[in-house]
Amino acid sequence: MTRPIASGKISTAPPSVYYLLDFITSAEEQLLIDKVLNAPKPKWIHLKNRRLQNWGGIVSAQGMIAEPLPVWLTDLFPRFHESGVFEGLDATHRDPNHCLVNEYLAGQGIMPHKDGPAYLPTVATVSLSSHCVLEFYKCLETGESGTMTSTVSSSCADDVRNQEPEFSILVQPRSLLVLKEDVYNKYMHGIRELTVDDLSKGNIQNLEQCLPEGYLNQNTVLERSTRISLTFRIVQKTMSSKKLLFQKR
Ligand SMILES: O=C(O)CCC(=O)C(=O)O
């Protein structure tokens, strides 16, 4: 069944946020978790409040030395095509060329940040194992303000850290969250370091989309467990390793 991302629009959130429930099956989820957890040990980068894996290459200001994504990740591409996730961005890029895997233990999160100009302004995140609440803050920065993932622009992050988010999205396991255009460019997003989420807080906009059976409501408090997220993006500037060798000479 084709589900265009437009069917995942959230009526009370900015128009460039899309949320699709059950984008993958439980069996697919388990396979992806196994692949992430069985990746070679050196693939993990340990940060203070999460660990991550880069697939497709390491993104830097000079560009990314592109490596092909593994099949267990590209297997999701037909589904991205069906839903039109990366459509209309740039004729030369039809598919994502980078996937960042983040693993958060309960109580871990990510500081408010923008993903920045290294990527085309569409980010698609598949979530595994646990839910989280992604919070959005309008950022007053002007100009070319984006920062790259995990190198948070501290002035802006400091500004927003103590503010209430403008809106939040409950992100459930097996869902797809897509951020485009204005939400990509003008808002920061982050995940608070909490072990439980009280759904009455934080101005969550997609509870109706999450809860077709209505078993969760605003009084619900959800306990977090370990969450793995797969964040797919298109890095604009790429280089082959041959070109890099040539530059170094
Ligand atoms: O884990 C997530 O859903 C968000 C990750 C994120 O914002 C990032 O890696 O840039």
Ligand SMILES: [Fe+2]
């Ligand atoms: Fe991000």
